[in-house]
Amino acid sequence: MVAVWLQGLESPTFNLLTGLCNFSQILKLIIRKDGVLGPRSEGGRLGVMSSALKVLKERMADVNALDSAIAMMDWDQQTYMPRGGVEARAHHLESLSKMRHEMFVADETQKALEGAAKEATGDDAALVRVIDRDMKLSTKLPVELVARKAKLAAIAHEDWVAARSKNDFAGFMPTLEQMFDIAREEAECLGYTDHIYDALTDQYEEGMTAADWKKMYESIKGPQVELVKAIANAGPVDDSRLVGDWDKNKQSEFTEMIAKAVGFDFNRGRQDTAPHPFCTGWSVGDIRLTTRYKPYIGSAIFGTLHEAGHGMYEQGSPEAWDLTALAGGVSLGMHESQSRTWENIVGRSRAFWVRFLPDLQRTFPALADLSVDQFYKMINKVQPSLIRVEADELTYNLHTLVRFEIECDVLTGALKVKDMPEAWNSKYEEYLGIRPSTDSEGCLQDVHWSQGSIGYFPTYSMGNILSYQIWNSLSKDVKNPDELIAKGEFEPILSWLQKNIYSQGKKFTPKELIQNATGEPMNAKYYLDGLGAKYRALYGL
């Protein structure tokens, strides 16, 4: 079925009907660069290669190609694929994922990894460390368990969709119990010292434990709850002016303009539309954002800035590490810190709109009469709500806190799954001052648990906290960043982040990178100070 038909074959590229292909352009690049064929022969990319290390890099180049193929198909599915393509895409992704897994965990890779571990120095040692961590995560779970979980996840997804639409927690409960049982099994396979949660959350955020998260939440819980209550008492902000029938092409042009302005390189990336915005990539030369166009104009604007934050992090990886396991962001939490920096600290600042509100008003004259202060207040509206994905910057962490506490308690058995709705609703009342009237807008709202993604939620909050901590360090070197933002001069800001975060790739562990970049471990002080100052001023508290 796969075939390329060229009108006139002016530039033959690939013809799978005949089994023949033309790699002239491809080979040209490879040959001219190295004088030899193929990435497999590219000695020295990460220093002098020893034999086990060389084998490891060769195998990992193939793993990277399969990862890239999967990411390509995934990007396509979320952006352009016609709906008739879904079934074949499922088969293809399944085959490629199996091949990827088999190639990665093969004896040859493991043997090469062992050998390389003894030989590697410098950046290569870091590379081996990263691969070794991935290998442990990929091999500690028995294939049987992975398959059982995947099968349950498939059923659980349907059950969850049905339960949410019918507000039927009882109908979902047996599946959810099974999923938490599997999570416990996973944790035992992965291993942990203190808390069962540690094994699971480490998959998402290297080195973090339940105790770490607890400490993190304890430091922010009190002040955040207090601030949110004070704001709730200050009365509502009316942001209805930001809702309208905004032209999609104009939204696209405006969001690409601001993404370009802050430093996302469109020669090495692009932006498309997707129902759920994401960022993905294949190399430092090809990082892609997606956004969406909704009646609320902030949806596209802050969606783009959020993804552009992820994108600039990825574009900032060292070229020398491109296509290797050292490239890209170091962890979910650190990545989220960068999306939050550009979305919230930069994009939701007053200074940003001093610079860009006139452009927005030229694009959408219906907003022409708004002052910077009015607009600034509207885009920073705080309103405790029941739904996490619609939450504002300030209340977001309280949503993830509820989930973290419930996950821990269910895993240890302190809370039964059947009692989850009551626990959920009470916590919402306590932390956010509102109580869900249904489980659909309560503990059934997230897809994560149906998929067994347990241990994930705190990384969102880590991103919020780190963004302010890193900004604090940046502000010591980059004087008056707000003045730069108001002038549209983002280069000094991006350069600082590039030097201290993006260029580090995965060379250090997340904890090391935080220490190196900010001089201390994760510390919520800057976040609380920053948010507090911003919102007390905004709401006149």
Place this chain on the structure above:
Amino acid sequence: MVAVWLQGLESPTFNLLTGLCNFSQILKLIIRKDGVLGPRSEGGRLGVMSSALKVLKERMADVNALDSAIAMMDWDQQTYMPRGGVEARAHHLESLSKMRHEMFVADETQKALEGAAKEATGDDAALVRVIDRDMKLSTKLPVELVARKAKLAAIAHEDWVAARSKNDFAGFMPTLEQMFDIAREEAECLGYTDHIYDALTDQYEEGMTAADWKKMYESIKGPQVELVKAIANAGPVDDSRLVGDWDKNKQSEFTEMIAKAVGFDFNRGRQDTAPHPFCTGWSVGDIRLTTRYKPYIGSAIFGTLHEAGHGMYEQGSPEAWDLTALAGGVSLGMHESQSRTWENIVGRSRAFWVRFLPDLQRTFPALADLSVDQFYKMINKVQPSLIRVEADELTYNLHTLVRFEIECDVLTGALKVKDMPEAWNSKYEEYLGIRPSTDSEGCLQDVHWSQGSIGYFPTYSMGNILSYQIWNSLSKDVKNPDELIAKGEFEPILSWLQKNIYSQGKKFTPKELIQNATGEPMNAKYYLDGLGAKYRALYGL
């Protein structure tokens, strides 16, 4: 580097940073369909499976997944990839292509193929035949030769680009001589009985030989040369009204409208823009066209209809064969016959514009005063020209004839590469009545030879000839197709092609399919009659 970042993780799909993925949607489909996991377990897709056949199908499903990944990356590179992505894409395509080749020619596949050949019956026997042919083409050429050719092709591409731009045939000559040497080596590896050309052209068009092509060209050469000369004497047609600054979005809408009208299913496909239009696909549910927007309005219109012809052929494959080697078009020539049918026989008919000229004129009011007859004559303008890819329907075969004759003579040694320019120019003078004044617009114009694609050109003419032969058979069952076309009723036409051609996939050899569909072997009579009648009427000869 590969990572997907979801804003809010509303719908987690794939996160390669953490090595975790969520196959709920994928697995759901697979599980619901078969009650078991994975395409590997889909027994019975092509009948009862015996063990060797089962293994073969399993391995071919993985080969198909890799083919699909390559096709996806290729489509992306030609449509949306930012320019910074080219180097990584080259590495990824090279890795995936090597994996694809290794998986296909692996001992396990060959052993399964041998076993399956003894067991398979019915459609399975056809499947085995198709795979066996591909296997022979893939294994007869030593890997060393393939690599040597690929390397030469990379260099030759640069040399060819430079030579064409500087009109320097002498500079390209040594490389071209090497490429023909390699072609001779290839032919010896592939094997042949009568003519060295047979081995090469069979790669592109199963079962065709130099003698077959010679017979084909001999039957059309005289009448075509004569007709072209008569038209040249009849004086030029002015089609300058069709050149303008046509809005791209409107061209896009119009071309999608006509593609949909003729029967291309946009629920199972889409159209994008590419510098060199092509059609590609991943399943019967996902077939994609590309077109381009040029000052000449026919470029997009006929480009779309051409690719839609390829696309409808692919969309018409039986669902039961989807993702297997039996799916899709049977050969280059047959495929081209379908693109030519919809582009020329349908799209360049008077009847088509009786139906669609009013729509075009509403879209582009600058054309509002043209009558159907005026427009019909403009889009069928015949003018002998030097450049193949710009050639009209009538002169196209004379361009490929020149190349066919030269390829044969150089391969046998009857013509030296150094004498190619003179031979080329003389043939153009003889067949088309015009003589190139430079080699750049002469024998340096095509990319094919630099890539070692020798034996390819006659398939274009086969497509032209077959399109009329098949149309003749169709016209016996579908009464007055022109009346249907004028009413925009394409369903009876598409249904006939679907039944007699598209639904046959690759079950029969190309020659068998031609015989089955038209009751005789390829015969240029219908082509000559059809073209003759059309153009004599148009030019009042």
